[in-house]
Amino acid sequence: MENHPFGLSIRNISKTYANGVQALKNISLDIPMGMYGLLGPNGAGKSTLMRTLATLQEPDQGQLFLGDINVVNQKEKVRETLGYLPQEFGVYPKSSAEELLDYFAVLKGITNRASRKEVVEALLKQTNLWDKRRQKLGGFSGGMKQRFGVAVALLGNPKLMIVDEPTAGLDPAERVRFLNLLSELGENSIVILSTHIVEDVSELCTRMAIINRGQILLEVEPLKAMQGLQGMVWRRIVDKSAMPKLEQEYKIITTKLLSGRTVVHIYSEEDPGNGFEQVVPDLEDVYFTTMAGHINNHKLEVVL
16 A cells, blocks of 8 residues: 555545536545645635545545545545534534433443543533533524534544635634634644635645636645735726726736725736735635635746
């Protein structure tokens, strides 16, 4: 068997559904320990890839290794070391957090009552839910439910954590608490954060991939990607009526409304003049520049 250093190795994975939708097209990635961002719009193939890594479905072709475990052929072995928080995390509204976590711990094979009590207490404290342990889950806020989902996913000290669209619907304070929790986990395991929210990735992940229509468009360190765009992102504030002309003349990255006017970011390798000022690129510029096809892995490597 091939020997893989500890990490996740994805090789030439493809998946087409029965309805003819090709969700993944020949994807290859190497994902190291730490926080890894998978960024892309809804329908890009993120959830298909997450479900495949979580052993919930098989690829049509390709190979997946977690360390030296073959993910496709050794599903049970993967599940022993996997924590998975899906996009739609259902909870049992009438159970308390403590009861339900205890139940999931039994399913995970922690049968000794004393050690289970210890694990449940430690996880509820780690996810900041200890004070709410007797509260019914039906009364939990969105952020509390997500943190409970992480507590469930952490049973058994997983080496691989998969978190699918975790911050959608959280208020700002809950989002910060949740992301801090995830970044702590990334110190000892692989945590894959699948999201369409750019800020989630820019604040946490040391490496990231941008996926669209089942293909990886860019695989990079966020900081390097932003440095690679230096000098190529320009900004101007215009009236909405000026937009059609600008769209014809320039490579538009993003447009945002600001006090009734429009802030335009464009991609240009030289000074476009015409009232545009150079701005320091952020990850949103990297994301939308990549999505528009203005830049890719090869182009960034040349710049760097």
